[in-house]
Amino acid sequence: MTPHIGQRISAQYADLSAQEQRVAAFILDHFDDLAVYSAADLSRLTGVSKSTVSRLFRRLGFESFQAVKRHARQLRSSGMPLVTDPDAVGGNGERFKRHLEREQDNLRRALTAIDPRTFEAIVHGLDASRRVVLVGFRNSYPLAMHFRQQLIQARADVNLAPQPNQSLAEDLVELGEADLVVLFGFRRRPRLFDALVNELAAMPCRLLLIGDATASGYAEQADWWLECPLDSISAFDSYASAMSLISLLANGLLHHRLAQGRARIDAVSELYQGMDELSP
Template identity: 30%
Template sequence: MESDAIVARLSAVYAELPPGERAVVRVLLDDHPFAALGSLRALAERAGVSPPTASRLFDRLGYAGFADFQTAVRDGARDRSRLLEYVTRPEDEPPGELGEAAEELRAGLDGTLAAVPAQLCHRAAGVLAEARTVWALGGPLSELAADYLIRQLAGLRPGAHRVPEPAHARARTVLDLGAADLVVAYDFRRYSPATARFVRAARGRGARLILVTDTWGSPLAAEAELLIALPREAAGPIAPLTHEIAVTELLLVATAARLAPADRLADLDALTQSL
C-alpha cells in the first residue's frame, strides 16, 4: 500500500475509532511517515495510550500487527524518497555524483538567500525583537530549524520557546497567547497538519505569524503576517535543511543588530561556565 493510501485510510476511519485509537492516528498523521518507524511502545507513549490500545488499531485496519503496518509505511515512504529518486535514475542518466550534488546545493542556497531581501529580513527581525514571547515549530525535518532558531534567539532575548509536542501542552500554550506574541512556523511540503492546527489556534488568539515555507503553497500562507517563501530550486537531492538554517541565520543576525544583546550574552557565558 502506497504511503498516500495509508494516510487516506487512516483519515477515513478516524471518526469511527475509539478515543485511544484516534489519538494514535493523530500522531501517525501529524508525523507521517516518521511516527510509524519507531517502536510500538514509543508510538503509544506519544499518543498517551497503552501499547495494547495502539496494537488494536493495526488489527482493526487489517494488518498482521504493527510490524506489518511498518512494512507498508516503509514501502510507501521508500517510493517517495527524493534521495532514492536521485540515485536510481534511468540507465541512460547516471546517478548523481558528489560534485553535482554540491552544485545543486550551492545553487539552491544562492536562490534561498536571494528570496529573503533585506527589507523582509529587517521586518521579520523587528517582530522577533519586539514580541512578548516567540514560539517556534516545524515539521518532521524543519523542526530542527525551529529548534535552532529558539536555541540562538534565547541567548539574544527572553521569552523564546519551542512549541511543546503533547496536545495538552500545546493547548496550555495557546491559552495564554495574544496579539503581543509571535509564532514562527517552518512548513514545507508535505505540510504538517499538526503545525497547521497549532498556528490556526494561535492566530485565533491574535498571535502574529512568521511563516518560512516553500513556493508550492503552504495552507498557512494566507495566515502569515510575514511570508518567507523559499524557491523550488532550493530543493537539492534531499530536502536540504541547510537552506532553512541559512534563512534562520539571516533572521538571527538582523534581530541581534536590533537588540544589541552584548550584556545578556556575556551573562549567559558566565552562567554557562559556572553551572
Template identity: 35%
Template structure:
C-alpha cells in the same frame, strides 16, 4: 494491492507474476526508484539490458497507463515527503544541497529578511512552534535567539497540549511556526487559531496554502532528489535571520551574549576550547 499504492508496493505485489525480463527491471527500480523520474523508458531499458517494450509492459502490469503515470506517482510521493530510496554518490548530494540552499535564499527578498529580523529583535515576546520534523529547526531557532534576547519559548512542551498556551498568547507576542511537509493533522486547526497579523511561517512549498493566515511566509526548499528531506536550507535561513536580528539589537544583544558567555565559564557547562 498494498495499501501503499506506490511503485515499490506494486512491484512487491506483482513480482511473482512478472517474467524474468520484467523482474530484472523491477529489481533495478527497487534499488533506484527515482530513475523512474529521471530516466526515459529507453534509458531504463538500456541500463537493465532489456527492451523499451518490456519496460512499458512492466508499467502496465503494475497498473499504470504509461511510464508517465508511474513517474507522476513517484513525484507525488516525494513532494508529500514520503521517503523513496535512491543510491547516489557524494557529488550528487553536495550539488542538491547547494541547489536547495541557493533557491531558498535567492527567492526571499532582502527586505523581507530585514522585516522578519526587526520583528524578532523588537518583539517583547517570541513563541516558536514546531511539530515532528519541524521541531529541530524550531529548537535551532530558539537556541540562537535565546543568546541575543530574552522571552523566547518553544512549544509544544513534551507531553503537553497546545490550547492553554495559545490561550495565553499576549497581544504583543510574535509567533514563529515551523511547518514542513508531513505536518500533523492538528496543524491546520492551529493555524486557524493563531493571530495572522503576528504569525510567521517557515515552510516548504506545500505550506503556501497557509499564506493568507500569516504576516510573513518564508519558503524553504527541502529537495525531492533523495529518500529523506534535507533541512539544511531551513537551518541556514534561521541563521541568516537571527544574525540580522543580532546586528539590529546592537549593544543590547552584545551585553546579553557577554553575560551568557560568563555564565558558561562560571558554571563549567561547556568544554574549554
C-alpha cells in the same frame, strides 16, 4: 490519499503471476531508487520480458512506465525519500560537485526571494515581541529547536512548542498582540497543521511561516512568509537553506539589539563558567 505504487503492489501481490511477482518484489526492495530505473532495466534485472513489466504496471493502474516515473517524482516532491536523479546512486566524483551546485541553488533561491523590508520587519518583530514561540513538527522540529537556541542567546522569553509528547493548546492559549509565533511548515506535515494555521491566523499574535513550496498555500494567513527550497540530488530533503536562513535571522536580531544582546551573551557565558557547564 491515492495509494502509492508500493501500497498497490502489497494489496495485489498475491494475485500476481510468478513473473509479475519477481518484478514487484524487486520494486519493493529498490523502492527508494524506482525513478532511476527504466523498463528495460527492470526487465533485465529481474529476468522477465518487457511485456511482463508493462503488464504489471497496467495492473497497478499505470498506463505506461513513464506514468510510473511521474508517480515516483510526485512522491518525491511530497517529501517521500526517493531517488529521482540517476547520478545520485553512483559513486562518481561528480556527485559531490552536483550536490554543491544544488545546495548553492537552493540557498540563492531562498535568499534572493526575500524583500529586505520584509526581513527588517521580521527582525524587528523578533526583537520587539513580548514572547516568541517557535513551533515545528517532524523534520521541522529540529529547525525550531535550533532557532530557539540562537535567539535565546540574544533575548529572553523564547519558547519551543510542542514539548516532547505534549499538546499545543497550553502554549498557545494566551498569545496576544505583543507575541510572535514562528511556525515551520516543511513538507510531510501532520494533519493538525491546517487547524493550527487557522487558529493562529485568528489569534491577535503575529505569525511568521517558514517552509518549502508545499506550504505556500498557507502564506496568505501569515503576516510573513519565507520559502526555503529543499531540493536534493539524493532521496532525502536538504535543509541547508533553512538553516542558513535561521542563522541570518538570528544574526539580524543580535545586531538589531546589539547592546542588550551582547550583555545577555556575556551573562550566559559567565554562567557557563560558573557552573563549569561546557568543556574547553
